[in-house]
Amino acid sequence: MDSVDELQPPDRLLMGPGPSETHPRVLRAFGTPPIGHLDPAFVEVMDETQDLLRETLRTDNEWTIPVSGTGSAAMEAAVGNLLEPGETMLVPGNGYFGGRMAEMARRAGGEAVTIETPWGEPLDPEDVRAACAEHDPDVVGVVHAETSTGVRQPSMPAITEAAHDHDAFVLADCVTSLGGIEFRMDEWGVDAAYSAGQKCLSCPPGASPLSISDGAMEKVLDREDPVRSWYLDLSLLEGYWGEERSYHHTAPVNNIYALREALRLIHEEGLVARWERHRRFSGALREGLWALGLEPVVAPSARLPSLTTARLPGGLAPGAVVETMREEHDVEIATGLGAFADEAVRIGCMGHGARRGPVLETLGALGETLSAHGIDIDPGAGVAAAVNALDE
């Protein structure tokens, strides 16, 4: 075959639904020479990473680990361990990732029942309560931050209460919320939660947070049938991440270096300060988007700070705008997903991207892009509105 050139990816600003911008310190950690996955010095790195994960998830769960794969692997680990063949899982019907939960539940040998809710809206806790009464589920899945629609689930404690009243465990997707938006695992009564690196944690994908309460872990350890995945079986992973530190599989050492550094940055900033930063800069980004004529898909009470779904002015096709942003301005935003694929764009404001520079660069490029596509606006209106919002 021909020779392959030096790796020279374009220098994109990542303001889509993830991967997000990465802090230079995280990249440096990524490129650190690995040590062995059973080296006592690496065990220390594992311990520290677990402590930092607990802090970020606001949990005391001993069972808090990075899964050796991307976010969907953590999701599959959560569903596949917690749900046994023949059991029932409720999943939300208001977005793409509830559908993925259902698919995983079926592959775990369980049954999935969808709580029907329109895309772009959060679940109503009363619907969860009614579905629990009707279907007697073993697990209730909830997506705290729907990456496909930009919807935040505002009523987490009410949902966990409804599920617990029916003795069901609650499994929460916090892929696009962890580290960017208030998430309180223990206080809210969430039994299992998973996330990913490449959203608000601002860490390239490959090692993904998972936390399981003692009660949920007891269910996992009491299973009659083994988990259908050996790789993701928590009862086996216990040997590696628990007290024993015995070999199960080779951990992705450098991904854990990077995740640890990303979590360390969160610790230094302070989690509450970080939530506030996401709120502030995503608010400014939105003011800029509205000033450019975009229209929100999601009602204010359920909007995710980390991801905005919006319709373009003049009926512009999302795909064309996404392409111009990427090819002409090196800024990544994305089209919608699922029901919103042809209707909306998705613009992220996550982690290291939730800052003045990335927000203004995105709005400036978008103003020029819309203008180039024939929309009659002031291309600078977006950046001006954002700066004014930040100045308030």
Add this chain to the structure above:
Amino acid sequence: MDSVDELQPPDRLLMGPGPSETHPRVLRAFGTPPIGHLDPAFVEVMDETQDLLRETLRTDNEWTIPVSGTGSAAMEAAVGNLLEPGETMLVPGNGYFGGRMAEMARRAGGEAVTIETPWGEPLDPEDVRAACAEHDPDVVGVVHAETSTGVRQPSMPAITEAAHDHDAFVLADCVTSLGGIEFRMDEWGVDAAYSAGQKCLSCPPGASPLSISDGAMEKVLDREDPVRSWYLDLSLLEGYWGEERSYHHTAPVNNIYALREALRLIHEEGLVARWERHRRFSGALREGLWALGLEPVVAPSARLPSLTTARLPGGLAPGAVVETMREEHDVEIATGLGAFADEAVRIGCMGHGARRGPVLETLGALGETLSAHGIDIDPGAGVAAAVNALDE
């Protein structure tokens, strides 16, 4: 919680069963800012990585991808896709990883039948033929390079012939051989093969090679029951790695950057030259080990160049020697695994570690270590023997 210190892992020389030494260019690629997993520029990186994987595996299989996880994830993808519930898989009984294959086969809903062979010896193709006749398997698993014992399977074409005569697919573990030892997927008639980055490819773990022939992929696409893992379902991954390039899960972008660079180094060196380099430096390493009084576990005809299993002189406990090597000399070697856990050490000679410097440093440290543990040898005998072997 307390603050967590800067990441400062010790500077170990990695000469165990993996992770192996990493080339600086691979680390630099790891630390390159990511772009989006659906970016056309990343699709190009994917294409190049697939081409390089095909070259390294010596295959034309279209279905050649890096799995988004470590080697065990690639193994589970291979077993879980190829084997359907109710089907039978033959697995080798001569090492740890054949046992893992059996475990995964059972979790896929299949039956595993072990071909009994002593640890430390290769399979006899006639035993495979007899087991095929007796059990009529759908899949025959074979471990080309047993990381637990240091055994190379020398008779791959005879094994695939025996399996194909009974219409079974052959699934080969080449975790500790790919990129270091002759492996010819198409010529040998291997239907599915998987590997890992952190052995002879010298790439930190996290994205792991998998290749499947058209015939085997046809079986996967014709399955009645869906694969039990959504994350590893090749019929879904086809959408992302195939023509369509549609979203399935977020790929570990930086791991693929690094794997591409590691494969590019192999392309530059030339695969045959690389096999020869492994042969030459592992040969020198072994001469050094024998000069220090270690004794081989495996017969010459089945010894893996990339990994040597050896008993220590004077009945020394492997654990104590491994610890001294690590703590006093910053050299990682490992104890045996499974049947050899308390009997032998495992010393790797893989990828960027298969060079003069690492071999001599290892032998020098081992000479001093054995001497410190009271073995009456010339501590310099190992390095002298290695240099003499290289000089021949």
